[in-house]
Amino acid sequence: MLHGGTVFDHSVLPPLARPPGAPADCQARHHVLCAFRWHQGDPGDPAELLAGFLADNGLPVRNLGRTGDKKKTIGDGAVCGAALYVSADAGSVMAGGTVGAPSPVPGIPDVYAVVYGHVPQSTGVTPETRRWSLGPWRDSWSRAEHADAVDRVRAAIGRGDVYQVNVVGHASAAYTGEPGPALRRIAGLAGARYGGVLTGDGWAIATASPETLVEVRDGRVVTRPIKGTRPATEQGRRELLASAKERAEHVMIVDLERNDLARLPGAGPVRVDELFAVREWCGLWQAESVVSAPLDGEVGLAALLRAVCPGGSVTGAPKLAALAEIAALEPVGRGVSMGGLGWLGPGHLDLGLSIRTVAVDGHRVHAWAGGGITADSDPIAEVDEAAAKAAPLRAALRAG
Structure with a gap:
């Protein structure tokens, strides 16, 4: 039985492990100045509390449409920006929806923000490496239970309760040793638009997310939903398009x-x-669209998060009805997955959807995968699709 483990010191970042969405030219120059944490059950509106914290630290969150006017060179010691993380549960709270099962990683806050300053050169310190060893995966449900959940969604669609619901499963494995190299392998997977590592006290999150939850740049708000998956072969491409x-x-x-x-x-x-x-x-084809709008008036971060969280591609439609179905179906909470994770800087906001994302808590590594269910979904095909999405994460964690 594996036991024990280590995680990063959150005050410095190891080389090649910049926060998700952070500008490439800031790599290895981040130094933590201060952090904000909110757990489900804490008092206050998490969206407003987060916005207040960031505004107090000089970041332009009250009128995001004007972020494009604030481009400037950031000198050493100045605030560079902030890494932001919003869990699926926090998104449900912001949207007024049903909150799901408890998170399997309760030590990770539901809202987390870290304000970073620049340092003259990298101060990243890599801890003394202990051999990384990963135990067997323990799934939150069997293939049959996953397939049954798909059937239950199809029944709800048949009753007219919902049009579509995203169903997600969780798995975890015990580990020993230093997780840093494994997490950086996750962040470096091909197609990871938001590849990066975010660390806290006794935990770390690594993402290989390709999907934009919301981006604000040059006075325009953009989301890039992904829905539809096939193997990355010529036949798979034809099947997806057809x-x-x-x-x-x-x-x-x-x-x-x-x-x-x-x-x-x-x-x-x-x-x-x-x-x-x-x-x-x-190794997978995925269908992506781009949806956008100009920001003609004042748009604050709190209002933006309440509008887009949790992301529609990982909830379903109608969103609030889908959240109620998810809470009834999934036996283990979504934890760090299916939320938002990215960067807010003087010139832009860019949050990825925390799919293809793993977390470590000092003893176990956690991963999630799923897919959208419609009336025409085949239960076994949906189970296989979730496994295909999880496979690159598991391979990256075990490599080396």
Whole structure:
């Protein structure tokens, strides 16, 4: 039986482990100045408390549409920006939805922000390496239980309760040794638009997420929902492009994201810039769309988070009804997965959806995977798709 483990000192970052979404030119120059933590059950509105903390530290969160006017060279000792993390549960709280089962990593806050300053050169300290060893994976449900959850969603769709629900499973494995190299392998997976590592007191999160939850840059807000998966072969590409089921599921989520942005005070007309474009992530084809709107009025961070969290591609439609189904179906909480994780700087906000994401808590490593369920979903195919999404993460963790 494996036991024990270590995690990073959060005051410094090891080389090549910049926070998710942080500018590349700031790599290895981050130094923690202060941090904000909010756990489910804590008092106050997490969106407002987070925005207040960041504003107090000089970051432009009260009017995000003006972030593009604040581009400047950041000198040593100045505030560089902040890493932001919002859990799926915190997103549900912000949206007024049903909160799911307890997180399997309760030591990780539901909202976490770290304000970083620049240092003249890297002060990253890599702890003395102990051999990394990973034990067997323990799944939160069996294949049969996962398939039954898919059938239950199909029944709910048949009753008219929902149109689509994203179903997610959890797995964990005990480990010994230093997790840093394994987490950096996760962050370095091909197609990881938000590849990076975020650390805290006794825990760390690594993501290989390819999906944009929300980006604000140059006065425009953008989301890039991903829905639809096939093996990254020529046949897989043809199947994805030809699948009426995948396209219908994808368009449903695009419509949900359009509605999310349209409800945002201060946003102008919403448009779909790109629909059902096929991209590759770690041996898988995935369909992505781009939805955007200009920020014509004042838009604050708190309002933005309440509009887009939790992400529609990992909840379903209608969003609040889907959250209620998820809470009833999933036996283990989503923890760090299916939330938002990224960066806020003087010039932009860029949060990825925390899919393809793992967490370590000093003793176990945790991972999640799932997919969207529609009336036409095949339960076994959905179980296999979740396994295909988890496979690159498990391989990266075990390598070396």
